[in-house]
Amino acid sequence: MYKDASARNESGTALTVATKGIAVGHLRDRPPREQRTVLRHLVFAIGAVGALAVALPPSLGTPILVFSMAAIGCNLLLGTGGLLSFGQGALFGAGAYAFTLATVRGGSEPLVALLVSVAAGTAGGAFMGTISSARRGIPGVMLTFALAQLAVFSVYAFRRITGGEDGIRGVPSTLLALGPFQLNHALSTYVVSALLFTLIVVTAARLNESPLGYALKAVRDNEDRVAAIGLHVRQLKITAFAISGAITATAGAAHTLYLQSVSIDAVSVGTGIAILMISILGGSRSVAGAVLGAVVFTVLSDRLALVWSRWPMLLGIALILSAIGLRGGLWGLITDLRAWFRLRMAALRHETRVGT
């Protein structure tokens, strides 16, 4: 039911944009929709980075940016492609372990290590996509679950490389200098995360508006039709998983840079589920939803954990509510409220006009 409604919504807006473009001549002079998306999200990302820096200490700000990136990677699968993956933790862990191994064991520069992580995440995502897209629906989801479990057990099984449950410490901190000012570790990682975050926000938003993004949305809404019009569904799914892997691994690398170590937690199924929850609570169909989800999740888990150790119960209740009713997540709630408010205002204006 929900699926159809949203599909109608989306094609509805697409139609209005198209007709407006034809009807109102000056719209042709405006930059194309994709460019406006990029610009809007660039402003949004910079605004978010600035607001977080002002409102919260880097010890909260950096994890928020990290989990925003991870949730954006998850949104690409869940919100855009309709693909539920329990393996996001494995992809996050792939980035984290690749970064650690490259810097600690390989002695490479942070930038090189970052590239290594992205490569590992892309490969891991492509592998997960190849395996899980062999089956549709629930079996596909269960395959991501099996792969997530395999990733965790592999870290235990190859403890000589991964350090087992102890993990690996001693990732060197990357200290940045802004002109004459030497930044400390916390600020440096915040700046690095902010740069990566901005890049990912803009890329993901642009991707949603690209032909690939539209093809993925079509897969989400009706797989059979997509196949019938001649697109290769499996290839699309694998591509989505690969890109999601690259994004999620970047988040994992940033997390490692921040913690200066990696542990089995990074690759756990629990991390994957936390990423999923952030994405769902915030709203899996928009980039802003991912960021909102990360802010709410990180701040709540930081503050509530001190007061009430059973706070995950609230998360559970929120998940149940979002499954029953609030399927657009918090961001969906906000956009719904905004739409309702606009309608209300329009109605009021109409009434006053009629009244006078």
Place this chain on the structure above:
Amino acid sequence: MDLSLLFAQFLNGIVIGMVYFLLAFGLSLIFGVQNFVNFAHGSLFLIGAYLGITMAGRLGWFWPAIVIVPLLVGGIGMAIEWLLLRRLYAAGHIYQILGTYGLALVIVETVILVWGPFTQSVDAPDLLRGVFRIGSAVVPVYRVFVVAATGLIGLILWFIIQRSRFGLQLKASAESSEMSAALGVNVPSVFRRTFALGAATAGIAGVLAAPMQGVTPGSGDEIMGIAFAVVVIGGLTTISGVFLASLAVGLVQSIGIVFWPEGGSILVYVLMALVLLTTRHELASA
């Protein structure tokens, strides 16, 4: 290779397989009849295990617990279905997974509030203590009891599904809920009772497993992953399919541990992935 160790693990595998069977039965029943993915099934097992520990341990009522706990957990399942899950039937599998995962979180946290976060265990009742000796292998009496009890429960379940009026309505509703409703079957009630039956078997699995391995609040999630693997491997066709898959998974896991201590569970998931990739059964068309 130490043969007696291998033999002991073989027997262990059979016993663990029994617990998996009870859990996987409910999962595949609920999926088969209601087309519903229940990620909270492990937490029903958890409730059963903790209730069993409380009754058998503190009160010393092991035998009453075997009857009362499944009834209680079945009742809880019925309440959950009525309050929450029936609202998710039309929502699609992704939202079912999310909603029931949220429910599992709530139940696990409630269990920690009530029983605390630590491992709890309970002794088997006096009648079932001690061991059988087969050659050089030692088999605890309680484990033999678990196998026998599961066999009996399996027979009862078979009878309910194949021979009772409720079983007939259940199968009819699974086939076509609209047609059944048109013929006068109260489908929502059948669904509720089906869910309760699945919950009750998860509850008794908890009671039976508690004296063997102890319980932590994480036990539910852990065993759920395996039970899902069993359902995937066994398909949804028959009770006997689920039963054979449970045995296979139990054996692979416990014998695998002998050869590769860290890898027992990996083998289960590898097996599951292989089955998913190479065969087509009902789950694949869902």
